Amino acid sequence: HQGVLSGGPGSVDAQTGLIIKAGRKPRRRRTAFTHAQLAYLERKFRCQKYLSVADRSDVADALNLSETQVKTWYQNRRTKWKRQNQLRLEQLRHQATLEKELINGHQEPSST
Structure with a gap:
């Protein structure tokens, strides 16, 4: 072949x-995105988590990519963003729990 x-x-x-x-x-x-393409996509994503069809077309034209490539990159990036937010939330909850335990553990017993 x-x-x-x-x-x-x-x-x-x-x-x-x-x-x-x-x-x-x-x-x-x-797709192997160039550093310039990734920088552009990340900048755009920071301001706009979802692209309209017109915006997607503009981004694809600006980066010389297909609309499908831009759409797929955005879908994957939103998934990563949501996962990162979930992880940060879990870390904050864990930190709050530890701080609460620390505060409660160091309180003087009430003399009644």
Whole structure:
């Protein structure tokens, strides 16, 4: 099979860059974003967690990416953002519990 690079559980078609697995529809290779693209996407995400269709199109054009690539990056970034927020919340709850225990543990018993 000419033009197919072997490796891992599937092969990559050298012309299209599609990953080919036996009996499955080919899928695109993972996008390797440049540092400039990532910086732009992160800046945009900091201000705007969700993009309208028009904004997505503008970002895709500005970065020379497909709208699907921008949409997928945003979906993945929101998932990461939510996970980070959840972790911060759990850390704050744990810290508050420790502080409460520390305060309660150092109170003088009331003399009644």
